[in-house]
Amino acid sequence: MSLPVLAPGSTIGIVGGGQLGRMIAIAAAQYGLKVHVYAPEANSPAFDVAGARTVAPYDDAEALAAFARSVDVVTYEFENIPRRTAEILSAARPLHPSAEALATTQDRLTEKSFVAGLGIATAPFRAVDDAAGLAAAIADLGLPAVLKTRRFGYDGKGQRMLRPGEPVDPAAVMASLGNQPCILEGFVPFESEVSVVAARTRAGAFSAYEPCGNEHRDHILARTLVPAPGMDPDSTAEALSVARRIADALDYVGVLAVEMFLVRDADGRAHVVVNEIAPRVHNSGHWTIEGAQTSQFAQHVRAICGWPLGATGRVGGATVEMLNLVGDTAGHWHDILAEPGCHLHLYGKSKARPGRKMGHVTRLLPPG
Known part of the structure; x- marks a missing residue:
């Protein structure tokens, strides 16, 4: 279904009620757009800033159809929605990113095969369906390696x-991941x-933010720094080219993030x-709210509405740092507010627990 250019006053439907949906809704409001959020949890953070809400399961066909009728375009804040949900929505309203892009990126094996098919470097990988398949994949790729479920894993879950040197019982390892179809990825010395x-529009216009460097703690993003340390002009150009080739091949509409490893050849070339x-706005792009001329959330709204994309340069050439507030760290909000130059974002979640993203803070640092 083609996407008309939407006017201010139109309604965006957002599937998913977490912090990403919340920040998309805030950006939409700045452009005079209305938002209807669909989520199964009644206490979803995005509901706090949405003009309309639907609380229903993602497989409720009747509720999905009614939701679609009430909006002009549909997007989603996370990729783990059922394929059937995307098909129901896209049959009624433009859905961006598309159901096809969602299907490609929901399955790690499909995604890896897609990227490799474009001639883009990935970690070596093998499909694993059972214990025998895992043993064969280990024999082929060697160790260390990471075994991941093909679907429904994020922030270190499902892997x-x-x-090397540790005993591996293939049957026990597969059982620990629910005996689900998996992918074994060889280690990349990054x-x-x-x-x-x-971001990419339906007309094929493309715009990217410069690469950012990411540090993880316990498999969860802890810190993002822009510009990315260690990247030179050649590796930066390569990273931007890779992102564009992927977006074009997916015929993508909206904002996406491509996560990469920076590696060096024997001659030191990065x-x-x-x-x-x-296939969505991304945690590593939160720095753009204060640090870039157009935030990733505003850019996503522009793309799915058929509007021109905004400028992506850093504000004043500042070095930008984004820190996630995970678990109890959000309790230090008062101290953060007292620090000059800090920009605090809290997501309105009712209860902090270990590993839960409660907010983030952005600092604009002097260039250099």
Whole structure:
């Protein structure tokens, strides 16, 4: 279904009620757009800033149809929605990103095969369906390696690190991941982790933010720094080119993030290896709210509404740092507010628990 250019006053439907949906809704309101959020949890953070809400399961066909009728375009804040949900919505209203892009990026094996098919470097990988398949994949790729479920994993969930010298019982390892279809990925000796957040319109216009450097703690993003340390002009150009090739091949509409490893050849030359694609606004792009001329959330709204994309340069050339507030760290909000130059974002979640993202803080630092 083609996307008309939407006017201010139109309604965006957002599937998913977490902090990403919340920040999309805030950006939409700045452009005079209305928002209807669909989520199964009655206490969803995005409901606080939405003009309309639907509380229903993602597989409720009747509720989905009514939701679609009430909006002009539909988007989603996370990729783990059922394929059937996307099909129901896209039959009634323009859905961006598309159901096809969602299907490609929901399955790690499909995604890796797609990226490799474009001639873009990835970690070596093998499909694993059972214990025998895992044993064969280990024999082929060696260790260390990471075994991941093909679907429904994020922030370190749904994966097991397999290390050399440690006993591996293939049956027990598969059982620990629910005996689900998996993918084994060979180890990439990377220097750092980086990502490119980019946007594409239905007309094929493309715009990307410069690569950012990411630091993880317990598999959860802890810190993002822009510009990304260790990247030179050649590796930066390569990362931006990779993001565009992926977006074009997906015929993507909206914001996406391509997570990559920065690696060095024996001669010291830096280049990138794709880790995964996130078909949505992304945690590593939160710095853009204060640090870029157009935030990733405003950019996503522009793209799905058929509007021109905004400028992506850093504000004043500042170095930008984004820190996630995970678990109890959000309780230090008063101290953060007292620090000059800090920009605090709290997501309105009712209860902090270990590993839960409660907010983030952005600092604009002097260039250099």
